[in-house]
Amino acid sequence: MDYVILSLVMLSIGIYGLLTKRHLLKVFISIELIAVGATLNFVTLASAMGKGLGEAFLVLAFSTDTAISAVILALLVIVSKKYGTSDIREIIMTTKQEGESEEAP
Numbered sequence: 082m083d084y085v086i087l088s089l090v091m092l093s094i095g096i097y098g099l100l101t102k103r104h105l106l107k108v109f110i111s112i113e114l115i116a117v118g119a120t121l122n123f124v125t126l127a128s129a130m131g132k133g134l135g136e137a138f139l140v141l142a143f144s145t146d147t148a149i150s151a152v153i154l155a156l157l158v159i160v161s162k163k164y165g166t167s168d169i170r171e172i173i174m175t176t177k178q179e180g181e182s183e184e185a186p
Contacts, residue, residue, distance in 0.1 A: 084125040091118030
């Protein structure tokens, strides 16, 4: 039961960070907290069923989470280099300005 509470706390902290932060790296960390909280809850419930199922799900969840994290970090680096900032609002404003300049003849 303690792990379920811990996973809910991690999920809530991740959702709070996702909704309130503007820096790309902080948003990424919030997404990772959500993923780890969901993984912890999933593995806890799977291990309650027994037969080593929790460990198998843990290995699968960690490997997919690592692959997703690598892709997201690569995208963060590309976006930061392209727009010269890590602030989400500035990136959105820049892309809107680029879209408006392309539409004007």
